[in-house]
Amino acid sequence: MRTVGIVGVGNMGGGMAAHLLAQGWTVHVHDIVREKVDAFAALGAVPCANAAEAAQDVAALVVCVVDAAQAREVLFGPGGGAASLRKGAAVLLCPTISPRDVESIASQLREIGIAAIDAPMSGGPARARDGSMSLMVACNEAVFEANRPLVEALSRKVFRVGDKVGDGARTKLVNNLLAAINLVGAAEAIALARKLGLDARTTLDVIEQSSGQSWIGVDRMRRAIEGDFEPRAHMTLLAKDSRLALEEAQAAGFEGPLGAAARDVFARAVEEGLAGLDDAALLTLLSS
Incomplete structure (x- = not known):
């Protein structure tokens, strides 16, 4: 059928x-x-x-x-x-x-x-x-x-x-925790580039062809640099997913250095009124 x-x-x-x-x-x-x-x-x-x-x-x-x-x-x-x-x-x-x-x-x-x-x-x-x-x-x-x-x-x-x-869900949470970490890292890097007086677009061109590249980072930061925060992936989604991933990690007795930090950045973005925007708006949060 x-x-x-x-x-x-x-x-x-x-x-x-x-x-x-x-x-x-x-x-x-x-x-x-x-x-x-x-x-x-x-x-x-x-x-x-x-x-x-x-x-x-x-x-x-x-x-x-x-x-x-x-x-x-x-x-x-x-x-x-x-x-x-x-x-x-x-x-x-x-x-x-x-x-x-x-x-x-x-x-x-x-x-x-x-x-x-x-x-x-x-x-x-x-x-x-x-x-x-x-x-x-x-x-x-x-x-x-x-x-x-x-x-x-x-x-x-x-x-x-x-x-x-259940193993599909576990795999997805592992993937999305890394996506959250990568996106927070990309937003931090572009915010730093701006603070250093660099052109954000050119910096992202370099990152895309170099060792700092990540698909989610480039995809979201392209939009963020242009001020396009129309939600394709709402901020709340990776906020939820990173929280769920950390709950699974805790249940498994695992503690890593980056996951909790990424989760907390997304939680802060939601608390500061960015929940209805695309998760590219992390750049706005980290540039303030």
Whole structure:
């Protein structure tokens, strides 16, 4: 079946929906923002009033919301999609949430005959649209094989990180902790360049071709230098993810020198009113 439901068609979910539609999939879409649903309906998607409608007659339901509370709500709350899925269907859990939440949601789904695929994503909206984003997939082999066409339609960069649901979330938190560290470092470096009287654009050109390069640093600082803080990735996302990563580190008895510092910078940015901006606004914070 080349029919899939997507709940949450914001930056990443919207990119995934557009990519699947371009490949000829039938895509049911639901979002709390009706205008987003209408925009995808104009592209050929099936508009749905709630997650339950989005889950009807699909091979899989992709959950692309912000956090665990929202994931539970769209699956098990009023109008939730889990009860509408056929037996043997799958739910792809794509948000960055704690491994314990992934395991708990998977357990609830298993009780009603639905498979869970732990499948957090990374790469940003443009890469979701062109299929080059990363998917970190953890589930048993039979479930993966049954859903391989969808997973590979969504991404050309699929990483099978394990058979145990929850390991995808763990991998994503490790990745996002490094992303947070790299972004704080890039913002600090460009803020320093300005303080030293250097041209920020030229400095970033050098960094991009030199040992200080990081994808997230260059991507965000290009926008920040131009004063473009329109949110592609809200500040709150890496604030949440770095906090979750440090909670996992603490539970594992691990303490590193940089993670907590990056987490604290993001927390400070949120506290100082930058929550609604793109995380590129770290440059504003560190330049003040």
